[in-house]
Amino acid sequence: MRILERVFEEEYGQYEKKVEEVAQESKELISQDVSLEKKINSLEKERDSSLRVIEELKDELAQRDEALDLMKTRECQGTSSATVTKPSLNKSKKKATKKSNQVPPSPLQNLKDKQPILEILKRPTPRLAPRQNKIKQASKQTTTNQRGTISHFSPICYKCHIRGHIGSQCANMKWQRMTNVSPRTTKLVVNSLWIDKTKIEGLKRNGPLWVKKSENGYVAVKPPIFDGG
Structure with missing residues (x-):
């Protein structure tokens, strides 16, 4: 078992x-x-x-064949109409005669037409021209004072921001809140605060101005007269 x-x-x-x-x-x-x-x-x-894809290609080929047939038929119809209709040929001949009668422009006329373009090309570019004018104006510009002339190269006071006035000898402490305004900027700094030019009363767009703080806000004023540093 x-x-x-x-x-x-x-x-x-x-x-x-x-x-x-x-x-x-x-x-x-x-x-x-x-x-x-x-x-x-x-x-x-x-x-x-x-x-x-094969069916789509076949359809495209059929469409192209139909288009070619239509083009051939139109060409045949155009040639037959051109041979039958004579007034169209006469019109084309008249147009050709009119064009042939016109005198071609002389080379002097072509030069006269091109003269304004050459003058425009000889002119300075709009970017450089105003900059050169500004440099010339700055070289000629001088601010007269009681003690003499101050050129645009003289330093600016760090208290009243007036050119030619030294901050250590600045006696007009009330003008410390003023700052110069540039016509290009939309805002200016007064006591480290950004102020919109649109909110200043009596501010003009042309040329730099001075700003003084008043009770209602800031007012555009004329620059004060200093004895110079």
Whole structure:
């Protein structure tokens, strides 16, 4: 009996091993089938897309052929109408005679027409011209004072912001709140505060001015007269 049991166990173990091998093989085959199905689907999609492209190309070729046929028919109709209708030819001849009667322009006239363009090209560019004028005006500009002349190269006072007046000798402490206004800027600094030029009373756009603080706000005033530093 024991011998039979051992034989049965051995045969049953081999049978289980075979069952496991068959199961693994079946799994592999199933995975291969799935991959093959995916490939088949992708190939079918590619085939459908290629067929659509071929149909579109065929339609385009047919449209081009129709357009070429229409062009040929129009050309044939145009040649036949040109041979039949004679007054159109006469009109074209008249136009040609009118053009031939016109005298071509002389080279002097062409030069006269080009002269204003050459003059415009010789003129300085608008960027450089005003800058040169400003430099010339600054070189000529001097501010007279009781003790002598002060050029535009003289230093500016760090208290009252007046050219030629030294801050250590500044006696007019009431003018410390003033600052120079440039016509290009839309804002100015007074005591480290930004102020809009539009809110200042009596401020002009042309030229630099001076600003003084008042009860209502800031007012544009004339620059004060100093003895100089």
